[in-house]
Amino acid sequence: MTDTSDILFRPHRMGAVTLLNRVAMAPMTRSRAAQPGDVPTELTAAYYAQRAGAGVIVSEGTQVSRVGQGYAFTPGIYSPEQTAGWKTVTDAVHARGGRIYAQLWHVGRVSHPLLHGAQPVAPSAVNGGGQAAFVVDDKGPRMEPSPVPRALSTDEVRAVVQEFAQAARNAKAAGFDGVELHGANGYLIEQFLRAESNRRTDAYGGNLENRLRFLAEVTEAVAGVFGADRVGVRISPFLPLNGIGAEEDAAELFLAVAKMLDGLGVAYLHTSEASPMEVPPGTDPVPQDFRSALRQAFRGTIMVAGGYDGARARAILETGLADVVAFGRPYISNPDLAERLARDLPWADADRSTFYGGGEQGYTDYPAHADAAE
Template structure:
């Protein structure tokens, strides 16, 4: 019997060869100045093109949307050209790749965004959150984030437009689609989660209001490039970057139902994956499955057996394997044949050169 992870699946108009997803992972290797994707990144993704779907690392939609030094953007002509290197390399290996579109909101520092004050749903800084900066004068390093300003209606309209344009830019750069980063405490998440959103207008308060910004962004992008090329990543139960929701099961079931009406091609749910993290509440996954008819992807603490069982049980359609893809460019083949997995070097995850990015080798059974 074929392992469930290796059954083909249809994702919109795309026929995927397996159900293994390489999720977005920040690697901070974009060329400077300009935060441009490069040949080194193209090689990295092409090495991993045996995944059914690659979702590229978080990519800022504007200069103001950048949270960390050396992450790539997709708002300048040079950045679009840089990403073409990546998508061409992946497609040459018959892979499929989506861009993850990212605005960090308050999870940044003025040194990363041209001296501007960060924006968020509310003028409310998360506690104990640091970001990596390179201001060109001091040694690069981690600093505390600063208090953001609450977005005005004009700001909201502008950022919705930036997401729309970024989706168009991604298609121009050769991506097969885009994933909206609405997880892990970044801007969209800062509107969704009750403890981060202190607004009293139509974008705050009730669950419906807190989901409004996400809905407007998704609608703008699906209008621009088609709903069959738009996925959304959510993280219902994480507290990353200081965003917490008081009623996550209710809020994120409502989010899934809303995304169903918007016809997004997939929902990608990041489960908490740190040691001693709480388990996802048992009622959540069946509730999402009941209200959302598209492709479901779960990522976090999955191994091959657990991932295959989740597909067999109908809980999910595809499974993301994050860190294993760092050191195992041939991860699907290793899973299929039961080959051992190589460990990654945590010291080379962020920044640097080819070391720790493209120098991991495929498994040789001989």
Template sequence: MSLFDDYQQSGLSLANRIVMAPMTRARTDQPGNTPNAMMADYYRQRASAGLIVTEATQISPQGQGYSFTPGIHSDAQIAGWRHVTDAVHAEGGKIFLQLWHVGRMSHPIFHEDGLPVAPSALSPEASVWIADENGGSMRPCPIPRALETDEIPRIVDDYRQAALNAVEAGFDGVEIHAANGYLIDQFLRSTSNHRDDQYGGSRENRMRFLVAIMTAISEAIGASRTGIRLAPFITARGMNCPDIIPTILEVASHANQLGLAYLHLAEADWDDAPQVDDDFRHQLRARFDNAIIVAGKYDQPKAESLIARELVDLVAFGRPFIANPDYVARLQHGWPLAEFNSQTLFGGNEAGYVDYPSYSVSPSYHTE
């Protein structure tokens, strides 16, 4: 098996095993955080990926933590995303919407009462990107407000409704963002969850919020249209929980019982990050029967090795897709990769977003 083989399992029918990873680009129309024609072009250009997972998309106004990120809770947002899905499908692509609530990873500018929400009133010791008259800057997150117990089921319902909205917008499915220090991940970890009600304390209690979300979405749109992203080895933002690996494995068992389409692991992607050992991969494979996706600074040889050993099924690539809309073809033919402009990652216009060209094969000339 290779990256370029098709994948047919668990409701997924993909032309290849290359996934475009979710990447925040902050290009929505304002006001309203509405997807636009420029975004439709961006995703259309990259539709040769076996599967596209969109940038993280807030399920409600409360779920926002960064400027210009898209939502999926208004009629205008649903209509905007419909242009995106139509464009991708016209190219033969498949696309899932990543559902997002940032929790404490936010800023007072987005909240009427001035406070983000979280499992517990603990600072993430992090910053978020806020647009301003100078283009934008990173600003520190405040100490959040701890959610009341009776507020939590309402957020579960926001996830359910967001999934239904995504289907209305034409998405092939949704990915629950339960990684990277955002709200669901905050509930999962003992370092960020100090609750003493049914959502905190024991492993079962810390998982309760996520299990409710997985169940609600699976019942609403079908388990075969539902994936989940998890981050077992991420430790930043106060996420260094000593119980997270057993917790992730238990989540995988619940996801398997529900029949979710895939598990997507956001692995540590900095240069000296800990390596994911085979023992964990074998344990995860034993717990989850459907597709396993991994993301985290993979190159083609490492990706091909894991697929050949059947430890993973699909591999997600993020940064290379930014400057290489034809990334699949470049890998397949061994063509060189372009470098992206880091100054145009967040916010702005077409520059550094939809103006990266596909690779041009120069004709060769010879004389007899």
């Protein structure tokens, strides 16, 4: 897959790391961590190693603390056992020539006491509605509405920043090539960014500069571990999820985020977009003027994700408004997706009933395309 006439398969320098192609595997929750302890397993290692043909893999969200968990069976990166589990994963990916970044995650208010025995925390005691945690107890697995969270004190906010820093140290010890901060999908970082969920009156709330502060401090903390040139941040400016709405000033807010991150020298900005199936045909889920402004505001790598196929991926790369395209669900059932894209091979369909939880079925048992091995 070295045909440089195909823009998807031209090498790309992303901060300190050279990607052999511009196909990324997007982070996807699969809920298969070993219990107790939410530890990645040998099966996790096999799953990611099968997909090492991507230019870079971004791991599933991995919580930086127990209270940062919002879904049962998701892996953490705050304990020695979890770190050792992830080391098995990175070793397997590197053995196949791949690159893998850890997505560091704190869900904030999108949680439930049944997961960790505590009231969820957030910038403010605001429950936006439409948010639920995945819990498992003697009543069985189910989605449970998140309760009103407890507002973090100023000192507690600073403590969470240090939880991210420790998670980055663990990720480095586990052998990850870098880290991505999960600042999208209505989780804790985005809760600080958005005025509707952040009603604080201290240095972390109120005006735009204050609402950017938490992300800035977390970014600086993890950059102090890896170097900014091995750090990325995921955002979802126009994708309302988990009680976060599409604010009228979303473009202004996230251009400010981009400029701030550019000033900190981070390697990449990862935008999570709505799938084209969720918008009228012929329209772009992201305003074109925002794409152009984002390119002006951020000088590093721009990664995009959201329902892309090969044609759309190549088209946006050709515009110069993105440098890398991340594929999510297609990677579930096509472990050799990069090869299929390079050779224009058909994609296998995924079994949605096996997306979350379980074992090998629907996880590591999808075969590579028979023609790809010829």
